[in-house]
Amino acid sequence: xxxxxxxxxxxxxxxxxxxxxxxxxxxxxxxxxxxxxxxxxxxxxxxxxxxxxxxxxxxxxxxxxxxxxxxxxxxxxxxxxxxxxxxxxxxxxxxxxxxxxxxxxxxxxxxxxxxxxxxxxxxxxxxxxxxxxxxxxxxxxxxxxxxxxxxxxxxxxxxxxxxxxxxxxxxxxxxxxxxxxxxxxxxxxxxxxxxxxxxxxxxxxxxxxxxxxxxxxxxxxxxxxxxxxxxxxxxxxxxxxxxxxxxxxxxxxxxxxxxxxxxxxxxxxxxxxxxxxxxxxxxxxxxxxxxxxxxxxxxxxxxxxxxxxxxxxxxxxxxxxxxxxxxxxxxxxxxxxxxxxxxxxxxxxxx
Amino acid sequence: xxxxxxxxxxxxxxxxxxxxxxxxxxxxxxxxxxxxxxxxxxxxxxxxxxxxxxxxxxxxxxxxxxxxxxxxxxxxxxxxxxxxxxxxxxxxxxxxxxxxxxxxxxxxxxxxxxxxxxxxxxxxxxxxxxxxxxxxxxxxxxxxxxxxxxxxxxxxxxxxxxxxxxxxxxxxxxxxxxxxxxxxxxxxxxxxxxxxxxxxxxxxxxxxxxxxxxxxxxxxxxxxxxxxxxxxxxxxxxxxxxxxxxxxxxxxxxxxxxxxxxxxxxxxxxxxxxxxxxxxxxxxxxxxxxxxxxxxxxxxxxxxxxxxxxxxxxxxxxxxxxxx
Numbered sequence: 165x166x167x168x169x170x171x172x173x174x175x176x177x178x179x180x181x182x183x184x185x186x187x188x189x190x191x192x193x194x195x196x197x198x199x200x201x202x203x204x205x206x207x208x209x210x211x212x213x214x215x216x217x218x219x220x221x222x223x224x225x226x227x228x229x230x231x232x233x234x235x236x237x238x239x240x241x242x243x244x245x246x247x248x249x250x251x252x253x254x255x256x257x258x259x260x261x262x263x264x265x266x267x268x269x270x271x272x273x274x275x276x277x278x279x280x281x282x283x284x285x286x287x288x289x290x291x292x293x294x295x296x297x298x299x300x301x302x303x304x305x306x307x308x309x310x311x312x313x314x315x316x317x318x319x320x321x322x323x324x325x326x327x328x329x330x331x332x333x334x335x336x337x338x339x340x341x342x343x344x345x346x347x348x349x350x351x352x353x354x355x356x357x358x359x360x361x362x363x364x365x366x367x368x369x370x371x372x373x374x375x376x377x378x379x380x381x382x383x384x385x386x387x388x389x390x391x392x393x394x395x396x397x398x399x400x401x402x403x404x405x406x407x408x409x410x411x412x413x414x415x416x417x418x419x420x421x422x423x424x425x426x427x428x429x430x431x432x433x434x435x436x437x438x439x440x441x442x443x444x445x446x447x448x449x450x451x452x453x454x455x456x457x458x459x460x461x462x463x464x465x466x467x468x469x470x471x472x473x474x475x476x477x478x479x480x481x482x483x484x485x486x487x488x489x490x491x492x493x494x495x496x497x498x499x500x501x502x503x504x505x506x507x508x509x510x511x512x513x514x515x
Numbered sequence: 516x517x518x519x520x521x522x523x524x525x526x527x528x529x530x531x532x533x534x535x536x537x538x539x540x541x542x543x544x545x546x547x548x549x550x551x552x553x554x555x556x557x558x559x560x561x562x563x564x565x566x567x568x569x570x571x572x573x574x575x576x577x578x579x580x581x582x583x584x585x586x587x588x589x590x591x592x593x594x595x596x597x598x599x600x601x602x603x604x605x606x607x608x609x610x611x612x613x614x615x616x617x618x619x620x621x622x623x624x625x626x627x628x629x630x631x632x633x634x635x636x637x638x639x640x641x642x643x644x645x646x647x648x649x650x651x652x653x654x655x656x657x658x659x660x661x662x663x664x665x666x667x668x669x670x671x672x673x674x675x676x677x678x679x680x681x682x683x684x685x686x687x688x689x690x691x692x693x694x695x696x697x698x699x700x701x702x703x704x705x706x707x708x709x710x711x712x713x714x715x716x717x718x719x720x721x722x723x724x725x726x727x728x729x730x731x732x733x734x735x736x737x738x739x740x741x742x743x744x745x746x747x748x749x750x751x752x753x754x755x756x757x758x759x760x761x762x763x764x765x766x767x768x769x770x771x772x773x774x775x776x777x778x779x780x781x782x783x784x785x786x787x788x789x790x791x792x793x794x795x796x797x798x799x800x801x802x803x804x805x806x807x808x809x810x811x812x813x814x815x816x817x818x819x820x821x822x823x824x825x826x827x828x829x830x831x832x833x834x835x836x837x838x839x
Contacts, residue, residue, distance in 0.1 A: 211625035230628050233650050369644035485618030485626040
């Protein structure tokens with residue numbers, strides 16, 4: 165009989181990991197799926213290019229100059245960015261669901277999507293002459309500003325109690341959304357359309373700049389994730405238990421929420437506010453394999469990456485030359501899957 | 516360091532690495548400055564143009580005698596795609612030409628690549644990534660906030676070497692305007708342009724071809740329309756409807772969506788029951804309906820059709836002037 169979990173030690177016994185075998189298998193499967201989707205993405209599109217042609221491009225002998233541009237400048241960076249962005253949104257949602265102990269938490273709960281949306285819509289509608297190159301930076305700081313505001317209000321007089329944090333988040337996010345809608349309604353129709361296109365979440369313009377910047381984000385933030393595993397594990401068992409285990413709950417909660425905001429803000433800055441990934445990816449990974457926090461984060465990042473990579477591929481290829489924004493596809497594909505899982509789990513519970 | 520310079524370097528390197536294969540490079544080139552301030556090296560006689568705005572760029576190209584290899588268009592499939600207003604204005608559309616549909620907004624960058632263009636014409640309205648377009652072919656960007664559509668038309672004619680043809684069409688249009696001025700005492704007549712859709716009344720300053728003909732012919736316009744910033748569109752509150760009244764009101768219907776004059780009247784009635792009683796022009800039967808295909812397309816044929824409609828509708832007829 166295969167063991168359900170195994171313990172791995174390293175660094176002279178200073179580091180010990182409890183690895184759930186099923187989670188490892190599922191993670192391997194997700195990684196293989198992600199690589200498969202990337203391979204399909206490289207060989208699919210309206211530019212006619214055979215598998216051999218793609219191979220020739222990748223090995224430095226492009227059949228035509230245009231084939232080289234299509235693979236190196238369009239398809240490959242897009243596939244990588246969509247994977248990175250999905251992982252970022254998934255991780256953001258997983259951390260947030262853990263720290264708030266709210267299964268419905270996602271980046272929109274702490275105003276990340278709304279802050280980015282308001283900032284970019286304001287830029288597009290009020291300052292149409294400003295280059296679109298400033299949108300990622302605007303989105304990033306818009307996210308951080310609104311998330312910081314929600315945190316600050318939630319921390320007043322209550323040490324940031326979870327329920328207060330959630331309620332403040334919902335209220336501020338709704339307020340920010342209403343301002344965004346007003347700007348879209350009263351702004352110039354073409355500018356509003358342009359802003360709506362960005363709000364739908366799109367990866368069509370992704371290039372190597374986004375690949376490098378997201379790579380830097382991952383390299384810089386993964387060590388923080390390793391640090392976060394222990395306090396997140398404690399928080400999962402409740403605030404009282406976490407205190408008993410020596411976790412400084414208030415400080416830890418602020419750091420974890422900031423980490424979640426940062427993940428989502430970088431994702432939004434790169435590809436726009438992709439909905440549902442932060443909500444669904446942690447749930448999907450939990451249903452695919454129960455595990456500790458560390459493996460859950462790994463699995464969630466892979467599930468998020470698969471979701472967005474698949475959504476972007478479908479949006480690019482299925483109705484070509486019409487390009488469907490990845491945000492719409494993630495909602496169309498993700499929500500039914502999510503609802504099915506919920507209904508199925510309720511049904512099993514009733515049984 | 517500019518965060519986007521890496522992409523620019525990569526694109527420049529890709530272009531430099533295989534410049535000998537670019538169709539444009541084999542041709543005689545010249546430098547023009549587009550509306551982004553970029554100096555673009557374009558072929559003197561482009562052969563494979565891709566246009567990324569159907570009614571604003573593709574129609575002028577067709578009218579100037581250039582059939583682009585690809586065009587932006589409306590619709591949701593190959594079977595339903597169309598070049599907005601083109602069938603009515605030029606007679607050319609995707610279904611009866613070799614123009615390939617490259618999608619909507621954003622256009623499909625790979626579809627454009629597959630056409631091997633030697634020149635791409637686009638506008639700031641199009642959301643296809645400019646760096647990606649420029650990696651494929653010289654790309655000229657037009658900005659409607661910096662030039663009128665007719666200035667852009669003239670620039671397109673210059674780029675494709677069709678200035679002579681443009682001059683002929685311009686001469687024809689000026690003679691049509693002169694005829695309107697001879698037949699109608701335009702400076703004593705106030706003509707408003709007011710439109711409706713399901714959610715609101717709206718007005719432009721000016722409304723594309725109708726606005727141009729009215730201005731060029733010297734008609735009066737309501738102060739409310741002149742108060743709209745030039746080139747802008749506003750939603751009009753039902754309460755302010757009478758400010759947009761005139762001796763005549765010209766309105767438009769969207770024939771491309773099988774919406775005809777009765778649809779416009781229906782919108783107006785649903786937005787303001789009894790609107791006709793409130794508007795002098797409507798009350799007196801002096802409301803004129805034009806198809807948006809001719810009213811809005813950037814086309815000298817369409818401009819002529821609008822001029823002809825105005826001459827026919829207003830010339831030599833009795834009408835009741837709106838009390839001033």
